[in-house]
Amino acid sequence: MDKSEAFGRLCSVKKIFLHQMNLDEGNIIPAIQVETADVICYRCGQKTTKKRAALPNNQYFCPQCIIMGRISTLDILYTIPEPNNFIVTPQPLTWKGKLSPAQLKCSQKLKKVIQQRRDHLLWAVTGAGKTEMLFEALAYAIQKKLRVCLATPRIDVCNELFPRLQMAFKNVDILLLHGGQQQRYRYTQLIVCTTHQLLNFRGAFDVLVIDEADAFPFVNNKLLQHAVENARKKISSLILLTATPTRKLLKETKKGKMTFSYLPLRYHGNSLPLPKTRITYGWEAKLKNKKLPYQMKKIIEKWVRENFPFLIFVPKISLLNLTYEAVKKILNSNIHGAAVHAADPERLEKVAKLREGKLRFLVTTTILERGVTFPNLNVLVLGAEERIFNKAALVQIAGRVGRSAQRPDGDVFFLCQTTTRQITGAVKQITFLNRRGRQLQKWKNV
Structure with a gap:
């Protein structure tokens, strides 16, 4: 192990290999501390009952952070205090853009x-x-x-x-x-x-x-x-x-x-697109019959005529393919899309294809509610009344639209069987932010 790998880092090392490694004892800490009824993990800081953490031969592991690789009482953690061992970079920023x-x-x-x-x-x-x-x-x-x-x-x-x-x-x-x-x-x-x-x-x-x-x-x-x-x-x-x-x-x-x-203002100075709520009864039953709700069908046909890419958010993974197949039925064969969710092995590739224009649409879960940017996008939330779509999620989803200065507006539709506090709260928050943004612009122009 290179010494620099342990700078400010917790490196898991098997105890049986310690005699082969020249490690400073002062930088070794136990991976797991065993107490009377519980064990404490020194990587994630979480406490677990002995019963849940038990391994054979009176050994224990941490189930809380096992996603990062298993550590147990058979391991130690090695760390070297962060030395900030860096070469000075005189002009690190090469970005030439300007801020408002x-x-x-x-x-x-x-x-x-x-x-x-x-x-x-x-x-x-x-x-x-x-x-x-x-x-x-x-x-x-x-x-x-x-x-x-x-x-x-x-x-x-x-x-x-x-x-x-x-x-x-x-x-x-x-x-x-x-x-x-x-x-x-x-x-x-x-x-x-x-x-x-x-x-x-x-x-x-x-x-x-x-x-x-x-x-x-x-x-x-x-x-x-x-x-x-x-x-x-x-x-x-x-x-x-x-x-x-x-x-x-x-x-x-x-x-x-x-x-x-x-x-409260976007970089291009325009307001956030305000979602339009549409009451759509029996949308899930229609999907199970491989049909789109009428209002959804009309919205998508409009977007296709205008040649804009779009995201369709659904509340459950089980609805992804149903929605995708129903959308494909109303589109020409030369218009391509895909369904995507968190565990999809092709998830990153599909997102890249939408950005590159190789796909026209994605049917997705909330995995794409934030942090991704596509130009000229429209968005539709199907089943916006479902619990997974809380106020923050709906505001973030609406925020995927209008991020480009070339098209700072766009369509956001919430399709639901009934309005909820989350839906009305999201619309109110966007309305409030737009009002504050306009006030900020007005104040700057005085």
């Missing part, structure tokens, strides 16, 4: 937060340019030899962020880490990863950015909250980015636990 005055104000605040090692929440509407607003702050951190991580709950968001950061920081080595790729770990100053990957770090990051901080599986997840606190240094900056902050996050800003920035 509102974006620039948020960008300057983020830089100040890093300088002061503070925690911060940036609440900006979908399409506000949160990533671009980070660039100057990240450039400052890189110049100061600080170690930086951008983590997000979703693989799709990682795959969106990584190439954008590569283009913006062409002279900086950046590592992408998530379960869907095979890139071997190496020591780098800048990392893009899923929040689960933070379980493998300890006191590593001077700056830790969590994008989509309100998203599943991160939100209200004690294991991942522990991972964040364990992965950052004691004196560090935690920056949370979201378009749909939870009440808990907003309360923490009011209590002064973190500073706060707010941007």
